[in-house]
Amino acid sequence: MELKLYDTLTKEKRVFAPLEKNNVRMYVCGPTVYDFAHIGNARPVIVFDVLFRLLRHLYGESHVTYVRNITDVDDKINDRAARDFPGMALNDAIRKVTEKTANQFHADVAALGCLAPTHEPRATDFVLPRADGKADMTTLIKQLIARGHAYEAGGEVLFDTSSMKDYGALSGRKLEDQRAGARVAVDAHKKNPADFVLWKQSSPDEPGWESPWGRGRPGWHIECSAMSAAYLGDVFDIHGGGLDLVFPHHENELAQSRCAHGTPTMANYWMHNGFLQVEGEKMSKSLGNFVTINEALKDWPGEVLRFNMLKTHYRQPIDWTLKSLEESERTLDEWYALSEVGSARTSEATWPRAVLEALSDDLNTPKAIAELHQLRNRAVHGDGFEARRMAKSKARKFRRRSIRSGCSAWTAP
Template sequence: MLRVYNTLTKKMDEFHPIHEKENRIYMFVCGPTVYDYPHVGHARSYVAYDVIAKYLRYKGWSLFYIQNITDIDDKIINRANETGKSWDEIARTYEKEYHKAMKKLGVDAVNLYARATEHIPEIIDQIKRLMEKGYAYETSDGVYFDITKFPEYGKLSGQKLEDLQAGARIEVNENKKHPYDFALWKKAKPGEPSWPSPWGPGRPGWHIEDTAISERYLGQQYDIHGGGMDLIFPHHECEIAQMEAVSGKKPFVRYWLHNGFIEVNGEKMSKSLKNFWTIDDVLKRVRPEALRYFLLSTQYHSPIDFSEEALMQAQKTWEGLARTIRKLKKLTEKGKEGKPRQEIKEELEKLGKAWEEAMDDDFNTPKALAVLHDWATLVNREYDGMSREEAKQALELLERWDSVLTLFRPVFQGESDEELVDGLMQVLINVRQKLREEKKFDLADRIRSELGKLGIQLNDKGKETSWERV
């Protein structure tokens, strides 16, 4: 029985989706605001929900999983103004970077990515209904949600409206009736991107895009909403207010799941603290599977302490497991014939059960990875006496787990010489560097173009050269 920690009930709940009989689950996770390169915090969140989605499918549920893409926002407009580019050029550029990074990390469980700007009619329609029901009002600069009309505001974060007022840390806006009223529609200032609406040209507030998108594809009530812990308040609180006010149905979402932060020396990783790593920064040091392994080594609720050493250690551990898998794979082809032993079968079954128990315990990936290490211990211990059939059974179990964890795809797909490729690429890069120093640019360029033909791109940054498959 799967149990999940539910932020709404503040306890471990047995998991029963709304359409349990039909075997269906609907899930929504807050997608990125696309104004910059994706960072390790994004990787953490989206790897976590990728594993959650894949585990639910592994358990036999038919899951529909949506992520929104916030492609209009103050941050995007600011970035556009700073760089002299248009808002949509910024948004499309970084949306592409986001998808590129997710693909590298094996994040591929999302069924639909929905852009905010492609759902303006749904957003306007929802705001209109909120106004008709008396939950929203128009001012000179926008349309706001009136939180005094929704007494349950604060139920997700466990805060009372009175307490919120005491610790007010929000922007002062004299147009609003209450300091915590939030914008549903922002009227355009001169030069800002805008869409026509009954309240004049403008753009949607952040919170309304999620509920407009989820209402369209998932209905007024659905099963799982995920996101980072920093989104509980006010973002998810506002989503609940909007949707429960519009529909009159409770709860808007049954299970609210939230992932912890990435920390560096006990502080939250953030741009302002300059302790910040983009996904690309990390992938210059380790392979994507190692970053994924590192992220899954901590339960998704808990904060992760990020350091280069921990990352390198994760890569080492990953390599060890990969070696065992490669070895076993060979045995499935060249191993001896023979009937599989009952005790091996039983041990594999026990491991299979333990792994599911770990995942049923609120997707406890560190426990699941510990089972994976027990599996490797078994394989290494029994290797010499293992028959082809036994090797196949052991490998099949791991492949099933990896349909969820997505850590060893390249190994299964036969990328067994990855370490060798890495080494050879480093030799080529060093030789090319030497040639360039000696001003033999024609030869250096030839290395680049020949590698290009093999689908390998060299990236020069100052004196450093990195490579990637394109």
Template sequence: MKLRLHNSLTRRVEDFVPLDPNRVTMYVCGPTVYNYVHIGNARPYVVFGLLARLLRRLYPNVIYARNITDVDDKINAAAAEAGVPIATITDRYAADFRADMARLGVDAPDVEPHATAHISHIIAMIEQLIASGHAYAAEGHVLFDVASFPDYGKLSGRSTDEMIAGARVEVAPYKKNPADFVLWKPSTPELPGWDSPWGRGRPGWHIECSAMSEAHLGETIDIHAGGNDLLFPHHENEVAQSTCAHGGKIFARYWLHNGMLSLEGRKMSKSLGNTFRLHELLEQHPAELLRYMLMKAHYRQPLDWSASALEQARRTLDGWYTTLRDLHAGARKSGASAAHELPEEFLAALMDDLNTPEALAILSRLADAARKAQTPEARDAAVDALLAAGNFLGLLQADPESWFQGATADSSLDEAQVQQLVDARQAAKKAKNFTEADRLRAQLLELGIVVEDTPQGPRWKRAA
């Protein structure tokens, strides 16, 4: 069974063949830490984190790098508005990003380079580009000479005119060509800056990733991934810089791009004001629910976020957890299921360009098989397969009872108080005081609690 991935460079699905099977390298563009990330920002870290998990299953040594951009004009603006040093902003939001990723079940990268820790690497790469005739200094700036790289536009498939229009480039008098992009720019006294051969300044965004990737993964890497909004100009510019700085060597052999999120059919973006911060969503919903949502569509396709889709996802997860609870399977999580081999069809789905919708469908089939099993052995085998596959996707991590009582999400409701109301309702029913029982049930519903009467007694859960 071969891993097959869609390569944005060739625009087709290809067998993945690493340059060195004993050292597989992957770089994913990380956040610019000036505020909390929104839910759309989280999608690449979930899906490409899952890819890193799959690669580690296939190869003995995988180096996964995900950077932190901690020098940027948006950061400068946020610091100025708050009246604090730049590091106060970047340290806070980098820490919040890591914490939110951990809550979302995203594996930490092997390497997390910060742009500000690589200024010397950035300056060295710019010097290489100038020396080889691919960059030039002008009025305190250093710019990449797009005309010096004939393959510019190959990754995004755009013409020069389309690229200039799409990038809304700054037409500056010091540029040879409007498409030339900044590698280094001067800093005024109130802005962060570093000494360089071209004066005190700071790097452009694109050169940061090229330098960090080179420093930690080498001149040629196996996989470079990120959102398709980065395809141009960011990734196109990375290709140009890195290829030219390394004497024509291939920069990244496979390019992977995930689709964007929309909100009820409309593009989700900060400029439109219709984004949801991940940090806030994690306060409102179980992390597994958000993780499921980010995997329910194929990573290359757009993903529409809506209240109805969220409710449907919650019903699916509730169904799986109901199966585990009813079959008393929670205790098996740390036992046989942890070491259970992944179902072959489940693994095949992920090996087929990370087909998470099919992988999730297989989890539903495994839950059905567990319910319909005719023997204890068949039931346990299906449960173990369900838990193993769920664990690989970062799902079904909670105890079933805890899931239904909302322990996976933060809440101001005190569980003991809820249980008192549930017990009071049960006592009213036994006393045949159905008016009081109905009143207590309505009170619980107002608190977002659903009571389910079962032969074993009442069970409660938080409403989706």
């Protein structure tokens, strides 16, 4: 079956052709572990889990390598560690925050039915050159300096955006536009306002590593360039993440990787899932509609959350509503009940193809779900009244007892 995927870089849906059929390689940006992941963070995890499963189906389970990193060095983590563990040495506090948050993230996404990625590297393990020779951040930065794509200024190492002819191609941003809006005073040490940090100095109590540019820590973008190269090579098949990562994160990853390795591309397909709103509004703590995966799992089974996410095509914005969740639960209850009474009469040879075809068309999950509804209709109408009666009584029996309290997000009118 032919798989087609939409590529953000070329803005077209193309037939997917992996670089190597026996090793299809995908990288997806993972969480920065300082707080509970919210339901918007669940979207890329679920979407790319569907793609991972589809690739495993099409190419063989052992022929797909999926890497999703954990960002465990970040100023937000430092702030949280200082707040939650006052008096503790910062590096110890950071370890406490990142371990606890990463464990919570794993439990949450497992409850959403997501497979673990093949590799889950932590950024802090890829800052300095490694004993196993895998790519690391300081070596990449050295390569960028040697090739004339980076420079030291104001205690930082910066990527020189003007050294790359087509910088901005992924997001469609032009360097001139960024110059116009730049704050000159802040950026006085930069050659170009769009230049971004590869390495910055750390104060004695901040996390830091000894480097050729003094004791410091990496910028966010260089982490993913190092960890993807470490496990997937200089050029790989698919790079994924949320739409909010296109700029600056993916634009800058792409620039670093191409310029450090001297390759024409970093990944052959760039895939981005759309934004998520809650009850028609942007999710925010101040609006009281901020839902963590963990809170949502107290109210709903993970499969209902997963199904609800997949009713909308991954590139479309999704509106996360109570009504839609209730519908998702009803649908799953009915399908489970029908599969109990009707599985013997369902021709397994005929139904997966339409579903697979839908998924192979740029992960068209709404179409795949529509195909499953068709299957349900055939089962019910084909088997007549008795099957319908049985399905209804089973559905009641199978209905889960969800706890509908304790989540502030659903108390709005």
